[in-house]
Amino acid sequence: MAFKRVAIFGATGLEGESLLEALSGMELGIETASVFAADAEGETAMFRGRPVAVKAPDTADFSALDLAIFLPEVGSDAALVDAACDAGIVVLDATDTLAQRDDVAMFCEGAEVAAGKLFAIADAATSHVAALLQQLAPTTIKRVDISVAQAVSVAGRDGIEALAAETARLLGGQTPDTTALGQQIAFNVLPQSADRAAAELEHNLSRLLGDNIAVIANVMMVPVFYGHTIMLRVACEERPDLSALRGRLNEDSRFRLFPNEDAEQASPVCLQGSDCIDIDQLYYDRRDETAFRCTVVGDNLRKGAVFNIIELLKNLIKINI
Numbered sequence: 001m002a003f004k005r006v007a008i009f010g011a012t013g014l015e016g017e018s019l020l021e022a023l024s025g026m027e028l029g030i031e032t033a034s035v036f037a038a039d040a041e042g043e044t045a046m047f048r049g050r051p052v053a054v055k056a057p058d059t060a061d062f063s064a065l066d067l068a069i070f071l072p073e074v075g076s077d078a079a080l081v082d083a084a085c086d087a088g089i090v091v092l093d094a095t096d097t098l099a100q101r102d103d104v105a106m107f108c109e110g111a112e113v114a115a116g117k118l119f120a121i122a123d124a125a126t127s128h129v130a131a132l133l134q135q136l137a138p139t140t141i142k143r144v145d146i147s148v149a150q151a152v153s154v155a156g157r158d159g160i161e162a163l164a165a166e167t168a169r170l171l172g173g174q175t176p177d178t179t180a181l182g183q184q185i186a187f188n189v190l191p192q193s194a195d196r197a198a199a200e201l202e203h204n205l206s207r208l209l210g211d212n213i214a215v216i217a218n219v220m221m222v223p224v225f226y227g228h229t230i231m232l233r234v235a236c237e238e239r240p241d242l243s244a245l246r247g248r249l250n251e252d253s254r255f256r257l258f259p260n261e262d263a264e265q266a267s268p269v270c271l272q273g274s275d276c277i278d279i280d281q282l283y284y285d286r287r288d289e290t291a292f293r294c295t296v297v298g299d300n301l302r303k304g305a306v307f308n309i310i311e312l313l314k315n316l317i318k319i320n321i
Contacts (some may be wrong), residue, residue, distance in 0.1 A: 002028060002030075002034070002066075003028045003029060003030060003066045003067040003090070003206075003313075004024070004029055004030065004031045005030075005031065005032050005034075005064060005065045005066045005067070005069045005193045006028070006030050006032070006033050006034070006035060006065070006066065006067045006068075006069070007033075007034040007035070007060060007062075007065050007067070008020065008023075008033065008034070008035050008036070008069045008071065009036045009037070009057055009060075009068065009069065009070045009071060009080065009312065010036075010037060010058075010071030010072060010073030011035035011036060011045050011054065011071070011073075011094075012035070012037040012040045012043060012045055012054055012073070013071065013072075013073030013156040013157060014073075014153060014156055014157055014160075014301060014305050015071050015072065015073065015094075015150075015156075015301065015304070015305060016035070016037070016044075016045065016071055016073060017045070017070065017308045018152060018301060018306045019069065019309060019310075020033070020035070020045055020046065020301070021046075022048050022227045022306060022310050023310075024047055024048045024049075024144070026205075026310070026313070026314075028313065028317070029168065031048045033052060033078060034052070034060070034065075034083065035047070035052050035053075035054050035058045036054065036055050036056065036060055037057070037058065037073065038056070038057060039053045041054060041055060041056045042054070044148065045189070050202070054132070054222055055232075056078075056136070057077065057080055060080070060084075061084055062084045062086075062087035062089060063087055065084075066089055066090065067089060067090045067091075067092070068084040068089055068090070068091050068092070068286065069091075069092045069094075069269065070084075070091070070092070070094060070095045070097070070311060071094050071095070071305065071306075072094055072095055072096075072156075072305065073156055077095070077097070078097050078186035078257065079225040081095065081097040081098060085098075085118055086188050088117070089117065089220075090118075090119075090316065091118050091119065092119050092121055092309055092312060093101075093118075093119070094120075094121035094123070094308075094311075095201050096123075096263055097120075098118055098119070098224070099120035099122075099200070099203065099204055100203070100205070101118075101120075103134070104116075104118045104119065104120050105118075105119055105120065106119075106120040106121075106122055106204060106207050106208060106310050107119050107120065107121055107122065107308055108121075108126065108127035108130055108131070108208065108309075108313045109121035109127060109131065109308060109311050110131060110282075111208070111308065113312065113315040113316065113319060115319070116117050116201075118228075119312060121305050121308050121309055121312070122204055122208065122305070122308055123144075123200075123201075123204065123304060123305055124199060124228065124299070124300040124301075124303060124304030125148050125228055125230060125298075126201060126205050126208065126296060126313065127149070127205045127303070127304065127307075127308060128228075128230065128277045128298040129144070129146060129205060129209040129230060129232065129296060130209060130257075130305070131206060131231075131254060132249075132279065132294075132296060133209060133234065133276060134208075134209075135245055135248050135249065135252075135290065135293065136234075136236070136240060136245065139237070139245070140237050140238065140240060141193055141209065141210075141213050141234060141235070141236055141237075142214065142235045142236060142237055143211070143213065143214040143215075143234075143235040143316065144205065144213060144214070144215045144233075144234050144235075145214070145216045145217075145233040145235075145306065146201065146205070146215065146216070146217045146218070146230060146231070146232055146233075147217075147218045147219075147220075147230070147231045148217065148218070148219045148228055148229075148230050149220055149221075149222045149224070149228060149229040149230070150197075150219060150221045150222065150228050150300070151219065151221075151222070151225055151226050151227055151228055151268065151300055152181070152185055152221060152222075152223065152224065152225060153222040153225060153226050153300060153301055154221070154300060154305065154315075155180070155230075156180060158179075158181070159180070159181060159185070159221075160225055160231070161179075161180075161303075162179035162180055162181045162292045163185050163186055163223055163225060165179065166179060166184055166185060166186035167186040167187075167223070167248040170186055171299070181221075181311055185221060185223050186223050187223060189220050189221070189222055189223075190220060190221040191218075191219075191220050192219040192220060192221055192245065196219055196221045197219040197241050198217040199217075200218040201215075201219065202215045202217045204207070205217075223258070224268050226268060226271070226299060226301060227267075227268025227269075227271045227297060227298065227299055227300060228268070228297070228298060228300050229267070229268065229295065229296075229297050230295065230296040230297070230298075231293070231295055232293060232294050232295070232296060233285065233291060233292075233293050234291060234292055234293075234294075235288070235291040236290050236292075237290070237293060238290055239284075239289050239290050240290075242282060242284065242292055245282070246282065249279055254276060254277055255276055255277050255278070255279055256274065256277070256278045256279070257279050257280075257282070258270075258278060258279065259280075259281040266278035266279070266280035266295060266297040267279060268295060268297060269320050271295070272315065273295065274299075275302060275303060277296060277297075277298045277300070277303065278296070278297040279294055279295070279296060280294065280295040281293065281294055281295045282294040286296070301320025310320045
């Protein structure tokens with residue numbers, strides 16, 4: 001199937017720019033690409049080397065579209081997503097709106113694509129943890145405890161500009177101005193809302209792994225521009241074979257195990273020039289060998305929602321949705 005008329009909501013953010021660039025190089029049969037963003041009407045976005053006018057989201061005519069993509073920058077506008085769903089078009093939603101619906105499939109790389117037109121797109125942290133844990137038999141996992149150190153780029157361009165400006169002012173002996181993040185992030189750590197960021201991660205990971213697995217999450221924002229660091233503790237029904245798990249990870253091109261010949265320890269800095277999910281400190285829990293711990297480091301932009309959207313579109317073309 002060709003997606004001739006495509007609309008992207010939240011198109012002016014970092015993920016929007018990345019998605020437009022990726023779509024420009026894909027053979028989807030796109031004839032027109034419409035871009036929408038709140039508070040950006042009158043601006044332009046680039047698609048296939050040409051400027052495209054940015055429109056207000058409430059002006060969208062879903063009856064004139066084949067595909068609507070909602071990125072996190074547009075916010076959780078349930079009414080807007082519902083309007084797209086009601087139009088009977090293909091909807092890919094990364095805002096967590098459709099993720100709350102049990103009748104909508106959630107997609108991340110490697111997931112099977114069922115017939116349908118509505119898809120919830122998993123975020124980067126959920127995708128990376130799911131990719132790792134799917135290397136184990138689902139029936140062996142009882143509980144997952146996860147702590148995520150998010151980069152400021154999860155807040156889009158505002159987050160990056162806030163960290164850069166605050167750092168410059170503080171190093172110059174000045175007090176930082178009030179930023180879009182609300183609190184100082186430079187040389188600081190900001191706990192994220194437990195009823196939002198952590199709850200979304202718990203819900204989405206449970207959907208991908210199975211509702212019988214308990215997921216407990218904590219999320220914080222740290223003064224890093226790109227790349228998240230995730231600390232995991234995974235409790236299993238019986239002692240997992242970590243040697244076999246390392247072997248599977250080594251054979252899977254999606255992963256890099258640390259330490260390796262390039263670095264002793266995984267960190268966001270090591271992500272430069274790599275599309276891999278980095279795994280470090282994989283070992284048995286000292287108090288309970290039916291549990292293991294590890295660190296997961298991944299690029300939250302290049303290997304996040306946009307990557308999942310592109311992978312899903314490739315699958316939809318193959319099965320002719």
